[in-house]
Amino acid sequence: MKQDPKSLMCGIVGYIGKRDAATVLLNGLKRLEYRGYDSAGIAVLNGALSVIKQKGSVGALERAVADSSGLLKGGTIGIGHTRWATHGDPSDRNAHPHLNAAGDIALIHNGIIENHTALRQELSSQGYTFLSDTDTEVLVHLIDRIWNEERHLTLEGVVRRALHYIEGAYGICVISSREPETLIVARMGSPLVLGIGEQEYFIASDAAPIIEYTKKVIYLADGEMAVMNREGFAVKTDKNEEAEKNVTELDFKLEEIEKGGFEHFMLKEIFEQPSVMQDVMRGRIHLEDNTLHLGGVKDHLEKLRKAKRIIICACGTSWHAGLIGEYLIEEFARIPVEVDYASEFRYRTPIISPDDVVMVISQSGETADTLAALRMAKEKGALVMGICNVVGSTIARETTCGMYTHAGPEIGVASTKAFTAQVIVLYMLALALSIGRTIKDEEIALYLKELSEAPQKAASIIAQHADIRAIAKVYKDARNFLYLGRGFNFPVALEGALKLKEISYIHAEGYPAAEMKHGPIALIDKDMPVIFIATRDSTYTKILSNIEEVRTRKGKIIAIATEGDQEISNLADHVIYIPYAAAPVTPLLTVIPLQLLSYYIATERGCNVDRPRNLAKSVTVE
Template identity: 60%
Template sequence: MCGIVAYIGNKEAYPILIKGLKRLEYRGYDSAGVALLNGQMHVYKKQGKVSALEQYAADKPLAATIGMGHTRWATHGEPCDVNAHPHVSNNGNIAVIHNGIIENYGPIKEELKQRGYHFNSETDTEVLVNLIQEIQQQENLALDEAVRIALAEVIGAYAIVVMDAHNPDQLIAARKGSPLVLGIGEGEFFVGSDASPIIEYTKNVIYLDDEEIAVINRDGTYMVKTLRNVVKSHAIQTLEMNLEAIEKGDFEHYMLKEIYEQPKAIEDSFRGRMNASGGWIKMGGITEYSARIANAERFVITACGTSWHSGLLGEYIIEDLARVPVEVEYASEFRYRNPIVRESDFVIAISQSGETADTLAAIELAKERQALVYGICNVIGSSIARATHAGSYTHAGPEIGVASTKAFSTQVSILILIALQIAQSKGAIPQSKLRQILYELESVPNKIREVLKLDDQIREIAAVYKDAKNFLYLGRGYNYPVAMEGALKLKEISYIHAEGYPAAEMKHGPIALIDEEMPVVFLATNVSAYEKIVSNIQEVKARKGKVIAVVNEGDTQIKAMADHCIEVPQVDEVISPLVTIVPLQLLAYHIAIMRGCNVDQPRNLAKSVTVE
């Protein structure tokens, strides 16, 4: 992994590829490269940013109307020029870019070595491109057939684009377990690992399904077939995003832009799905399977990272409102521990990108065991959207920053609506309480706008603690998952060690860490557990810890105790995480900026984790 872009048409390919790679930088990467075909194959690749590739290629032959580019996030072999993509076959004719992992590359590599092939890199991708060469030569096959047979021999995940010096009028693209989209222009085609490098040129796209191969020709024709050589027909879809949505505008960073986009993103997530004055909620997928969901004995939520934190909140919300038992599973563990999944279970899978490999594997396991599977994701046409029985898009708009912000808020918004609709259908919630929550949910975007006005205050707090080595985040009830998410944001972008805990667990271990060097962030908006939180703060202050407290507006008791207080508008505890997470996002952002970190592209992280 991480980013793919390719072009064939009548325009110069290189500027399109470079611009596309820059649009894909948000995914996280360690090297970049391009392959251009114009009489001969030209491959340029460099460790580092796309800008380093540009500088390296500036004085090289760049004229071509067919080419492909890649940003790599290291899996096999360290980040370096040699391991960067594209990779070229031993005969120099075939070039490949690849997202994913070829699991059985080892034995294939040894077999190819015995046949006289040599390898320059440590990558599985170089093995794949030479396998394609071997099959093409031995069987005297067209490129697309050689690719199809080669892919039938490999085990693992891939999104690939293949180019042959002997056929400058054709690109081959294929996918399994890693996303790939074909953009259809006027007399030209584009390929991308997502739509961001395509949207500037066309809104007409086809999303390839697993084990499908696209044969893309310069004459404007294309064909999609399966690994079993069955021709498939795909409806052309229209991209809904626009170019402005994937640009920073007046903001210094995508992350900050996306924090500020949360009020609108939340509004978009529940637009048309609820009405406070009418007292109704209507989530299409929930309505479609209402009888089966009503009879479900257990809900299982599976996700990774930030989405897991929103899922943990989903457990609290669904159990509280709908009175159904819920379990929350890390998708990466769920797929390997032989979990008990029954036909009577309702499984909710959450992923911003809709392409998270571990979550997709969890979905397939749940489907194999006949459970009903519901997806919550942000990207229309994504693999999870297609793999689940039903689902909801969050409508957050493109999230470019690697560290999720508005994805979390909109996922939680969707989970609240799901809980409310199920609660209403089961008669588990009084209509008066339902309307109250809906009215408060409608008010949340404006309350978040009020929190965003505290940005300068939060920046001042960040300046005090930017050099801290550790942070502790504590919360009770609904604020416990928020504490975990706040700690994750700080870890991801500032590289400060941080942990989120239930506040009541502090004295069962973490209290040993507290001294005058330890900042402790308390989420103290819970009216139901207010006195308990006050006691926890007193325990920290008694050990000279530094307290940053997020409290409801007008709080005086905690304000008198804390070193720093951030006052936020009070809302119903069920929906309070939508408000309390925002200051934590801003705190992490400002600390990271003051430490000189790249907040949009944190080290070692990728936006869409399409490998295990």
């Protein structure tokens, strides 16, 4: 399936209960703003089916609701949506919800209907008129046609029948004035969470809009529908079979998805990293006897230790964490590791055997490419392990074993604390795989102690944020950056470059430092800032040589160096110091100044840090 990843930026909210629906929906849409969008709308049943939608922000939609002379007043059932344009430009008419011709069915949709062109042609030939350019409008007209032809069906039955005609990915909510006490939702590839209150129910793309009202949730799986009324709810498959679902208790608090006085979620999440590091290790590392307790994989540790090969599949920032995982596992456990882009993995007919372990990493646990890799690996008989942040996510449910990162909700689109949490999980796993095999007990004790000290050291780096901001002001107008690192810090160079690209829109590239002279050195002149990760480790003298090469060519040098290193201050234009740490721990520290530098360059340039253009928090379609 070839689909546009922008579609997943959309946000869904639905409500049925006793509260004012418009208020609940608008609050929920605000909590989903981090996903990115260009238009928004809501539909409420209050006798009639009333809709307000328009291009622009949720704030603009809120003002339109306030100016509507009480159009939505009194309604206690409704649906709301934020859209990122895929089919059709950002406009009022392309915004969701979409209505049938009679105006008595409203539908919102995340995902892409791949066969929408054929369905549109068929419906047009039958007299249906389309008012938008979207693929979504096809589905609401299809529901209308089926219901007009088979009037004995309920709204649930009509939606189920319509979905059998659909090819592609979807998360939908449907309401109708023909059946005003029912809210229908369905999922295929686009996440939906059902919140359970007292005679009230909430639906959303993720838990952020729900946590304010209830902590009890159900995560819908692909091919499932939920039917809600004020008396209760039922979850069924698309074949009309009852689906047994477990109620999950959300493990975060409302204040965790609020800015807490910070200007942006990204800055808040960078500053949270010391406490997040402690949370990831809590209950897993026992320094008193130098042991690890990894409950999510304990029943499979022996098979993991005996793996012929470990294949790590991930995308974006998680892929960079996976590269560090490769270094850690091979260094500690001496098990061969390959790291694949999940988006390429299943298209290159990889050789996978039952002796392999496939490890998938995803912050959201819903990344479509990573899920596709997971499912292929399972089909070929490999043990599949997951590392993700979201409890109850699809990856958490479908993997054989795994570990949660416990990073808490990450709202900023550019991942920060999720990255460091993933690296810590991979570090602990690498040590667990080495115990009794490849590393002596005293080495285990040393590496656990080093890891346990990382939160305090990270806090000392964050305390330098004002100095890092001053450096950002110097380079905010640069057009290109080069990031160079070696060993454990080569993936950090890649991650630093990605952060800068994501939020400041400055072109940046990461390379192994030794590769600079194999091409990139041609780019270096007085206008090229080059960031070196130059900590005191076995590659330090080689890095100094690379710095001299850039200095000779008048490049501007920013160095991330170990405290007390005076030699490098004579070579670099700017130095950001980090506390000393053993080489395998340094990625947890060296990445923080790169995150802060990217953040401050972006804010100096006036960029929308939390919602960078064209990007999504969780890519849930391929």
